[in-house]
Amino acid sequence: MNRAATTLLTAVLLLATGCGSSTDGKPVAKPSASVTPSATPVVEFMNAVGDAELESYEIGIPPFQELEVFPPQWCKALNEGHSVEWTLGAGDLYPVGQEWGTEKSDAYQLVVFGVRAYCPKHTAAVTDELKAAGVY
Template sequence: MRRTTITAAAAVLLLALTGCSAEDSGSAKEATTSPPVVEGPSKDERFINRVHDADFTSWPTSPPLEELTALPVQWCSELDAGHSVEYLFDEAGLYPIGEKWGTELSEAHELLLIGVDVYCPALRDQVTAELRESGVY
């Protein structure tokens, strides 16, 4: 008797979970077969990780992260508008430098490439072509 009660309760629970209509079973099937969305590190996190891996010698200590992560978005915007690397660093005032930190030019170009790779990879060819033409890359 006890076994029958448990079996009956399990059957009722199973029916409640699976639903009775074909429409419900289809949506339940879709919900169980679609993969979960897994988010990776943000662009800022990927950028900072790559910058740390680059180990720039012109930085005795790392610059403030807020200052550093603000640059790639601005670079990408200006590059997307058709401006050059020279324009970014000279006229637009987007050279990677702060009140208490600075970047050697060769490392500034490397930092720019890292930023472009992470934030606007479609513009990488444009930047590398310009750096090659100027003899920097």
């Protein structure tokens, strides 16, 4: 991913997670040292997408507002007992937007990233399914 896209994505994700200064002029309280920071699922997911440097997104990662809608829907389908193949096919949850698309091999990787971030209890089943199909 290019530096400008990384910087923009980081700034947007920080805003989305509520990082920043107080609007009332008072300093924002810092968490105590005993608190371990945790990423929200969308930050974890988008960081994984950016780090993967998927071929589908060589010219730029889709806007996170468009891409982030898929993982919760994938998790819902998996919770209902559907497979990854059904989810991306008949389930009509293939990661594609108005101005961007995703190659099939990258779509499988996105599902893994999404499941790890949003519904990790399905990670083993998803990776097992994709390995059995020879696509992971």
